Amino acid sequence: MNVILQSLKFAVLCLATFTIAVSAQNASITETHGIAVANMDRSVKPGDDFYQFCNGEWIKRTEIPPDRAEVDVFSRLADLSNKRTADLIEEIAKSNPPAGSGQRKVADLFNSYMDEAAIETKGLAPLRPHLDAIAALHDKRELAHALGETLRADVDALNNTNFYTSNLFGLWVAPGFNDSEHYKAYLMQGGLGLPDREYYLSDSEHMRKLRAQFQSHVSKILKLAGFTDTDTRASRILELEHAIAQTHRSLADNEDIHKANNTWTQADFSAKAPGLNWTEYFRGAGIDDVDSFIVWQPEAFTGESALVASTALDTWKDWLAFHLIEAYAGVLPKSFADERFAFFGKEMSGTTQQRPRWQRGVFLVDGLLGDAVGQVYAQRYFSPEAKAQAQAMVANLIAAFRKRIEALSWMDPATKAEAQAKLSTLYVGIGYPETWHDYSSFEVKPDDIFGNIWRGRLSDYRREVARLGKPVDRKEWSMTPQTVNAVNLPLQNGLNFPAAILQPPFFDPLAPAAANYGAIGTVIGHEISHTFDTEGSAFDSKGRVRNWWTSADLKHFETATAQLAAQYDTYKPFPDISLNGRQTLGENIADVAGIAAAYDGYKASLGGKTAPTQDGFSGDQQFFIAFGQNWGSKTRDAALRQEVMTDPHAPAEYRAATVRNIDAWYAAFNVQPGEKLYLAPPDRVRIW
Ligand SMILES: [Zn+2]
Numbered sequence: 001m002n003v004i005l006q007s008l009k010f011a012v013l014c015l016a017t018f019t020i021a022v023s024a025q026n027a028s029i030t031e032t033h034g035i036a037v038a039n040m041d042r043s044v045k046p047g048d049d050f051y052q053f054c055n056g057e058w059i060k061r062t063e064i065p066p067d068r069a070e071v072d073v074f075s076r077l078a079d080l081s082n083k084r085t086a087d088l089i090e091e092i093a094k095s096n097p098p099a100g101s102g103q104r105k106v107a108d109l110f111n112s113y114m115d116e117a118a119i120e121t122k123g124l125a126p127l128r129p130h131l132d133a134i135a136a137l138h139d140k141r142e143l144a145h146a147l148g149e150t151l152r153a154d155v156d157a158l159n160n161t162n163f164y165t166s167n168l169f170g171l172w173v174a175p176g177f178n179d180s181e182h183y184k185a186y187l188m189q190g191g192l193g194l195p196d197r198e199y200y201l202s203d204s205e206h207m208r209k210l211r212a213q214f215q216s217h218v219s220k221i222l223k224l225a226g227f228t229d230t231d232t233r234a235s236r237i238l239e240l241e242h243a244i245a246q247t248h249r250s251l252a253d254n255e256d257i258h259k260a261n262n263t264w265t266q267a268d269f270s271a272k273a274p275g276l277n278w279t280e281y282f283r284g285a286g287i288d289d290v291d292s293f294i295v296w297q298p299e300a301f302t303g304e305s306a307l308v309a310s311t312a313l314d315t316w317k318d319w320l321a322f323h324l325i326e327a328y329a330g331v332l333p334k335s336f337a338d339e340r341f342a343f344f345g346k347e348m349s350g351t352t353q354q355r356p357r358w359q360r361g362v363f364l365v366d367g368l369l370g371d372a373v374g375q376v377y378a379q380r381y382f383s384p385e386a387k388a389q390a391q392a393m394v395a396n397l398i399a400a401f402r403k404r405i406e407a408l409s410w411m412d413p414a415t416k417a418e419a420q421a422k423l424s425t426l427y428v429g430i431g432y433p434e435t436w437h438d439y440s441s442f443e444v445k446p447d448d449i450f451g452n453i454w455r456g457r458l459s460d461y462r463r464e465v466a467r468l469g470k471p472v473d474r475k476e477w478s479m480t481p482q483t484v485n486a487v488n489l490p491l492q493n494g495l496n497f498p499a500a501i502l503q504p505p506f507f508d509p510l511a512p513a514a515a516n517y518g519a520i521g522t523v524i525g526h527e528i529s530h531t532f533d534t535e536g537s538a539f540d541s542k543g544r545v546r547n548w549w550t551s552a553d554l555k556h557f558e559t560a561t562a563q564l565a566a567q568y569d570t571y572k573p574f575p576d577i578s579l580n581g582r583q584t585l586g587e588n589i590a591d592v593a594g595i596a597a598a599y600d601g602y603k604a605s606l607g608g609k610t611a612p613t614q615d616g617f618s619g620d621q622q623f624f625i626a627f628g629q630n631w632g633s634k635t636r637d638a639a640l641r642q643e644v645m646t647d648p649h650a651p652a653e654y655r656a657a658t659v660r661n662i663d664a665w666y667a668a669f670n671v672q673p674g675e676k677l678y679l680a681p682p683d684r685v686r687i688w
Contacts, residue, residue: 002160002479002487033510035518035625037615039632047675051656054628064634067356069349072633072652073505077484081377081500082362085482088376089365102372105444106365109456112449113331113361119449120333124225126450127325127332131225134320140308143316144277147308148284150320152457153464155188157296158535159478159489161648163254165190166323168304171285173464175472175491177261177294180543183467185293189300191244193218193237193326195348196646200245204576206641210347211238217343218322224335225325233318240307240315247303249296252583255648257538260296261545273302275309290468330360331449350636368456370480371437378432378481382499389509390430390502393516393601397524398423400600404688405532410556418548421541422531427494431502433477437463474543486523488530491543495527505629514611514619517602518626525594525601529688533589557687564588564661564685571654574637577644584650591658593688595627599664620668624659631656661685 041056052059064071089110097103112118124131137143147168155170156162164170168191176184194200194214199207219234227233253259266288269278282288295301308316325332329340337354345351354360365373405411405419442459444452474492479485481499488495504511507520530536537557540546549557565581568588572578581588602623611619631652635643643651659665660677661684671678 002485033504033508034512034515034614035617035622036505036629037617039629040625045675046669047671047677049657050624050628050659050677051631051653054625054656055632058632059634062634064636066353067351069351069639070633070635072635073630074484077500077503077506080503081482081484082359084381085366085373085377086358086362088373088380089362092376100440102369102375102439105439105442106369106372108444108446109369109449109452110361110365112444112446112452113364114357115447115449116334116357118447119331122450123333126448127225127328130324131321134317134324137313137317140313141277141280143313144280144308145284146320147276148281148286150323151285151287151461153461154457155186155190156478157186157188157254157260158257158491159487163188163251164192164195164646166193166327167191169301171287171461171464173467175543177257177491177545178263180491180539180545181472183470183472185287185290185465185468186296187293187301188296189248189304191304192241192248193323194241195642196251197245197248198250198645200242206576213343213347214238217339220339221325221329221336222318222322224339225321227318227321233322236312236315237319237322240311240319243307243311244304247300247307249300250583251646251648252580254297255535255583255586257535257545260294262295262298263292264295264298265292266290269301269305272298273305275305275307278305286462287465287468290465328450328453331453348638348642350638364453366480366482368442368453368460369439370482371433372439374432374480374482375436378499382431382481382502386499386502386507386509387431390497390507390520391428393507393521394428394430394497394524396601396604397521397528397597398426398428400525400597400604401528401688404597404600408688411553412550415549415553418540419532422493422536423528425493425541426528426531427474427492429475429477429494429496431497431499432481433496434475435473472543486527488527488536490530490535490539493531493539493541493543495524497524497527512612512614512619512622513602513605514622515614515626517598517605518623519630521598521601522591522594522627522630525597526590527594528597529590529593530586532688533586533593535586560685560687561585561589563683564592564687567661567685568650568654571650573640573644573651577641579644579650579654584648587649588655588658589687591655592661592685595659595662596688598627599623599662618668620664624662624665624668627659628656 039055039058041052044052044056046053062071089106092103093107093111097107134146137146150167151169151171152167153171153173154165154167155172157172158174165188170188170190172186172188173183174186176182192200199210215234215238218237219230222230222233264272266278266282279288325336326340329336341354345354402420402423405416408416441462443455472492474494476492477496478489479487479496479498483498484500486495486497486501501523502520505519506523507516537549538545538547540548565585568579568581568584614622617625633652635651640651657677660679663684665671
C-alpha cells in the first residue's frame with residue numbers, strides 16, 4: 001500500500017486526462033528549511049482545525065490551475081520531477097543514442113507522442129485493423145478469444161493498489177499467497193468504463209447525472225469512429241456495464257485478502273464460472289499453459305462470465321470497440337482526445353483545461369519505459385549523501401517500532417517475536433532499485449505512437465507472464481525513482497522510497513530534525529506500519545499468508561481499529577457523502593502508527609537535547625505542523641467526490657486531523673476539552 005494514490009491510473013491508461021494535481025505557481029517548493037510558517041493560518045486554533053492552522057494561508061492564496069483537479073505537496077513535487085524528467089528526455093533525444101538502446105526508445109516514444117501532425121494525418125488508420133477484427137467476430141467462441149487478447153498486466157491489488165481495468169479482467173503477477181517464493185497469476189474483475197461499481201449502482205443525483213453524461217460520451221466516441229445508431233449502441237453498452245457492476249466486489253471488500261485467496265485451476269473456471277469459453281479466453285491471452293490462478297473476486301468471474309453467454313454478441317462487439325477507442329483516444333486525432341477530456345477531465349474531475357502535451361508525454365514514457373528514464377534520473381538527482389541520510393532515518397524509525405512493539409501490553413510474546421522477525425527481514429529500498437527493467441523486447445518506432453503504445457503494453461504483459469513460476473526477487477521495486485510516493489510491498493516484505501519523494505519539503509538535509517521527522521519520518525513510519533496493519537498482519541516475515549497473531553491479539557486489534565473506522569465514518573466532506581471508515585481503514589491505521597513511530601524517532605534523534613525553536617514554535621510543535629503540512633491540498637469538488645468513492649486513502653484534511661489520536665499533540669498545543677478535535681483519552685485510538 002502506498003502513501004498516496006495518485007489518480008494516474010485513468011491518465012496513464014487513457015492518455016488524455018490527468019486528475020493528478022500539480023501547482024504551477026511554486027517554481028521553488030521551499031524557500032526556508034523547516035516548516036513553512038507562511039502557509040499557516042495562526043488565527044485558527046490548532047485544537048479546532050489543525051489542517052487549517054497548518055495550511056490556511058496557503059489554501060487562501062492558492063488557485064487550482066485550470067488543467068488540474070487538485071494541488072498539494074505531492075503534486076508540486078511531482079511537477080518538479082516531471083519537469084526534470086522532460087529535460088532528461090530532451091537531453092537523451094539530442095544525444096542521438098544508438099538504435100535499439102533504451103535511450104533511443106525513450107526519445108522515439110516521446111517524439112512520436114508529440115508529433116500531433118502525424119497523428120492527424122493518419123486519422124483512424126492505426127485503429128482500423130483492430131476495429132475490423134472486432135467487426136468480424138462470428139460467434140461467442142471467437143469473442144472469448146478476442147476478450148482473452150485484451151488481458152493486460154494492468155492491475156495491482158497490494159502494492160500500488162489499482163483495482164481498476166476497463167478490460168473484462170486484469171492480471172497481476174506477484175509472489176503467491178500460498179507460495180511466496182514464486183510468482184503467481186492473480187486475476188481481477190474489470191470491464192467498466194467508469195471508475196467503480198458505485199458509479200453504476202448509486203442512486204444519488206450526482207451519479208445519475210454522471211451516468212447520463214457518460215452514455216452520451218460513449219455515443220459521441222462511437223460516432224467519431226464512424227459507427228451508426230450510436231445512441232442505441234451506447235444505451236446497450238451502459239446496460240451491459242450496469243450488469244457487470246452488479247457482479248463486482250466493492251473497494252472495501254477488495255482489500256480483504258482472506259476473501260481474495262481463491263485458487264482456481266484452468267478446469268475450475270468452466271465449472272465455477274460457466275458462460276465464457278475459458279479455453280479460448282486463456283488461449284487468446286497466451287496463458288493456456290498456466291495451471292492455476294488466484295481469483296480475487298470469484299463472484300465477479302461467475303457473474304461476468306454468465307453475462308458473456310446471456311448478452312447479445314453485437315453488444316459485446318460494441319463494448320469491445322468502445323473500450324479500444326477510448327483506451328487510445330489520446331493518440332487518435334484531436335477530436336477523440338477532446339471528447340475524452342470533455343467527459344473525464346471536465347465532468348468527472350472538474351478541470352477545464354488539458355495538461356500540456358509534453359506533460360502527458362512524460363507520463364506516457366514513465367508508464368512504458370519508466371526504468372529507462374529512472375536510471376538516468378537517479379544518477380542525476382539522488383546523491384549518495386542523501387541516500388545515506390535517508391537510510392539513517394529509516395534505521396531510527398525501525399528502532400522506534402521495535403521498542404513500541406516490545407512495550408505493547410496487549411500483544412502475546414510469540415506474536416511480538418514474529419513482528420520483530422518481520423522487521424529484521426524487511427527490505428527497505430531507498431532512492432532507486434538494484435536492478436532495472438529490460439525493455440529489449442519492446443519495439444519502438446519513431447513515427448508510430450499507436451503501435452508503440454500497443455506494443456509497449458503487450459511487451460509489459462508478456463514480461464509479467466514470463467515471470468510466472470519463477471523465484472521471487474524480494475528486492476524488486478514497484479515504483480520508479482521519479483515517482484513522488486512511497487510503497488509497502490507486503491508479499492515481498494519490502495518498502496520502496498523513490499528518490500523523488502526524498503527531497504524538500506519532505507526531506508531536507510538542512511532542515512531541523514523536527515521538520516524532517518514530521519514530514520518524511522511520518523511517511524516512512526506509515527509504510528513500515530503497513531507491515532503490521534490489517535493486511536500486514538496476514539503476511540509473515542517471509543511474505544507468506546499466515547496468521548501469526550493469537551486470537552486475543554487479533555481481537556484487541558480489531559476493537560481498536562473499529563474505533564478508528566467509526567471516527568472516520570463521522571467525517572462528511574459533502575452533505576450527501578460521508579467517508580467510508582472501513583474502505584480507508586488500513587491507510588488511517590498507518591497514519592496514526594506513522595506519527596507515533598516518527599515522534600519516537602524524532603525524540604531519540606535529539607539525544608536528550610532541547611530542540612531549537614523556529615518562529616516561536618517548539619520542536620514538538622514543528623514536528624506536528626510538518627506532518628499537517630504534508631496534507632495541505634486543494635481539490636475540485638468533482639475530483640474530491642471521486643476520491644471519496646474510489647481511494648483507500650482518506651482526503652487530505654482528515655489525514656491531517658488524525659493528530660487528535662496522539663497524546664503528545666495535546667501537550668504540544670495545549671488542546672483542551674471543548675475544542676473541535678478534542679478527544680477524551682479513552683477515545684484516542686492507540687494501536688501501536
Ligand atoms: Zn499506505
